[in-house]
Amino acid sequence: MTSDLSAFAKHPYRFIIAILGSYRWSHIAILASVIAAVTFSVSTQYGLKKLVDALSNPSQHGAVWVAFAMVIGFIAADNLSWRLAAWIGHSTFTGVSGRVRRKLFRHLTGHAPSFFHGQAPGALTSRITATANALYTTETMVTFNAMPPLVATVVAIIYLMTVSVAMALTLTGVVGVIVVFMFYWAARGTPLHHAYAREAANVDGDMIDVISNISVVKAFGRMRSEHRRLGGVISREVRARKESLYFLERLRIFHAIATAVLTCCVLAWSIVLWQRGEATAGDVVLVSTLGISILSATRDLAVALVDVTQHLARFSEALRTLLTPHALPLVSSAKRVAAARGAVEFRDVGFSYPDGKQVFSSLNLKIDPGMRVGIVGPSGAGKSTIFSLIQRFYDVQSGAILIDGEVGALLPDDALRKAIAVVPQDVSLFHRTLRENIRYGRPGARDDEVMEAARMARCENFIEQLPAGLDTIVGDRGAKLSGGQRQRVAIARAFLKNAPILLLDEATSALDSHSEELIREALTTLMKGRTVIAIAHRLSTLRNFDRIVVIQNGKVVQDDTPETLISKAGAYKSLVDLEVRRLKSAAA
Numbered sequence: 001m002t003s004d005l006s007a008f009a010k011h012p013y014r015f016i017i018a019i020l021g022s023y024r025w026s027h028i029a030i031l032a033s034v035i036a037a038v039t040f041s042v043s044t045q046y047g048l049k050k051l052v053d054a055l056s057n058p059s060q061h062g063a064v065w066v067a068f069a070m071v072i073g074f075i076a077a078d079n080l081s082w083r084l085a086a087w088i089g090h091s092t093f094t095g096v097s098g099r100v101r102r103k104l105f106r107h108l109t110g111h112a113p114s115f116f117h118g119q120a121p122g123a124l125t126s127r128i129t130a131t132a133n134a135l136y137t138t139e140t141m142v143t144f145n146a147m148p149p150l151v152a153t154v155v156a157i158i159y160l161m162t163v164s165v166a167m168a169l170t171l172t173g174v175v176g177v178i179v180v181f182m183f184y185w186a187a188r189g190t191p192l193h194h195a196y197a198r199e200a201a202n203v204d205g206d207m208i209d210v211i212s213n214i215s216v217v218k219a220f221g222r223m224r225s226e227h228r229r230l231g232g233v234i235s236r237e238v239r240a241r242k243e244s245l246y247f248l249e250r251l252r253i254f255h256a257i258a259t260a261v262l263t264c265c266v267l268a269w270s271i272v273l274w275q276r277g278e279a280t281a282g283d284v285v286l287v288s289t290l291g292i293s294i295l296s297a298t299r300d301l302a303v304a305l306v307d308v309t310q311h312l313a314r315f316s317e318a319l320r321t322l323l324t325p326h327a328l329p330l331v332s333s334a335k336r337v338a339a340a341r342g343a344v345e346f347r348d349v350g351f352s353y354p355d356g357k358q359v360f361s362s363l364n365l366k367i368d369p370g371m372r373v374g375i376v377g378p379s380g381a382g383k384s385t386i387f388s389l390i391q392r393f394y395d396v397q398s399g400a401i402l403i404d405g406e407v408g409a410l411l412p413d414d415a416l417r418k419a420i421a422v423v424p425q426d427v428s429l430f431h432r433t434l435r436e437n438i439r440y441g442r443p444g445a446r447d448d449e450v451m452e453a454a455r456m457a458r459c460e461n462f463i464e465q466l467p468a469g470l471d472t473i474v475g476d477r478g479a480k481l482s483g484g485q486r487q488r489v490a491i492a493r494a495f496l497k498n499a500p501i502l503l504l505d506e507a508t509s510a511l512d513s514h515s516e517e518l519i520r521e522a523l524t525t526l527m528k529g530r531t532v533i534a535i536a537h538r539l540s541t542l543r544n545f546d547r548i549v550v551i552q553n554g555k556v557v558q559d560d561t562p563e564t565l566i567s568k569a570g571a572y573k574s575l576v577d578l579e580v581r582r583l584k585s586a587a588a
């Protein structure tokens with residue numbers, strides 16, 4: 001299977017077959033063990049019939065012990081087969097569930113970053129878990145809930161035929177009617193069970209919402225009203241759960257009455273046969289025990305079938321929503337490309353976001369290797385979009401973006417990623433050690449290289465103060481580090497990555513002047529010998545750049561050296577004047 005599984009979105013059963021294919025022999029072994037276990041279990045009743053027949057005939061002492069051995073043998077074989085089925089089942093079903101998760105996660109992470117904008121990460125990951133769990137539950141239910149009563153019914157009917165073919169056929173008809181009736185009745189409860197599942201999810205969602213906003217709740221003194229709100233949500237869930245449980249209970253009551261009446265009929269019938277001399281005492285025992293087990297099996301079978309169909313429906317639904325096709329086809333990494341030198345060119349680029357918002361109609365921008373270019377312009381001009389397009393988070397609709405003269409969209413993904421390092425505005429860190437976070441820039445980097453990158457990014461001082469130095473866990477999204485420290489970790493990553501093209505997105509939030517100074521020093525070293533494209537929010541950052549490109553409404557309105565631009569009237573001069581006025585009024 002490739003990482004794009006979207007072809008399976010409409011064919012969930014093909015997906016299941018493809019996944020189960022790798023566990024074919026284990027499933028066959030489980031199936032055989034369950035069939036054997038149930039056959040042995042039902043055969044125990046036959047052993048008991050033999051025992052009763054031998055006991056009622058005093059001359060058959062030997063036959064009594066043969067029947068005894070038969071019963072013990074069946075019981076032992078029954079238990080051993082169940083344990084074997086469960087033993088293989090545990091490793092197979094958990095293996096399948098792990099495989100489903102790996103496959104779905106691979107598919108999910110194969111989407112372009114743009115796919116994840118506006119999607120709650122928690123919702124996506126819990127859908128993967130729910131899908132894998134639905135398949136796991138389906139497998140265990142089929143094996144341990146649906147198959148045993150089905151096999152037991154078939155085997156029991158075969159044994160009953162040895163006593164009375166008419167009784168066996170009548171019972172088959174009655175069982176069929178009961179299973180179908182119970183299945184449809186049980187299925188009618190589905191909306192109630194779904195309503196309960198929805199309410200339970202609401203309780204979870206509300207609790208998560210409150211806990212993740214706990215500081216806001218406390219700051220506004222709303223804890224009591226949040227408790228009240230949650231109390232209401234929990235009451236609705238309790239009500240829905242009761243309705244779902246009572247529905248199943250009514251089904252069980254009906255079944256219990258039907259079982260009692262039918263057992264009575266079967267028993268009476270076999271006694272009549274015995275009175276007529278057409279059945280032995282053992283036959284009466286066999287018929288009554290088998291009759292009872294068949295009738296009990298009908299309820300388990302009907303309920304299990306409903307559960308299985310529901311889980312399969314949930315699985316198919318989840319698969320449909322998870323397996324949306326990848327928007328950007330990946331280029332095979334087999335294609336070899338020379339190491340990048342760092343030239344970037346936008347040639348007649350036309351681009352609109354998937355929602356139809358057009359940002360560029362025909363953007364042209366040529367940046368030579370080693371050149372430092374600052375991009376400025378008002379909010380919404382398209383600066384960040386330029387970065388997204390260079391990194392191929394989206395494909396352009398017309399024109400092309402060239403890296404060293406090669407169309408970016410035709411470059412293998414790993415070649416493109418190798419060519420570009422990014423120091424983003426919002427640095428996102430993993431909930432792992434600082435060392436692992438910095439090493440993200442180059443996974444194979446040695447410890448001394450990680451340390452050197454940290455030193456060049458001016459991280460030493462704060463690393464020394466961390467409780468476990470580089471081995472400190474940085475907290476969720478790097479919560480234990482300050483904004484300036486997170487920026488320097490991103491710079492350290494970029495040092496390790498050592499890519500020829502550097503995209504810098506200056507943080508909008510102001511840092512203290514010491515932190516700003518450290519970052520400025522680190523960036524000056526980092527920029528040496530690379531092509532740099534920087535989005536600057538403070539124009540002073542761009543003083544030492546080779547070129548400044550001013551963008552307005554998706555168009556380049558000025559493109560020149562900082563000295564030339566500042567010396568003549570125009571968009572850049574207006575922006576500088578505006579910043580000077582802002583700084584003056586802030587200082588006043």
Ligand SMILES: Nc1ncnc2c1ncn2[C@@H]1O[C@H](COP(=O)(O)OP(=O)(O)OP(=O)(O)O)[C@@H](O)[C@H]1O
Pocket residue numbers: 117353354355357359377378379380381382383384385386
């Ligand atoms: N994911 C998106 N989907 C749809 N439209 C978007 C998306 N991202 C940005 N836009 C729109 O595209 C236009 C350009 O946005 P972009 O983020 O590139 O501007 P910017 O110059 O970087 O602005 P800022 O300085 O405020 O970050 C804006 O009108 C914005 O609303």
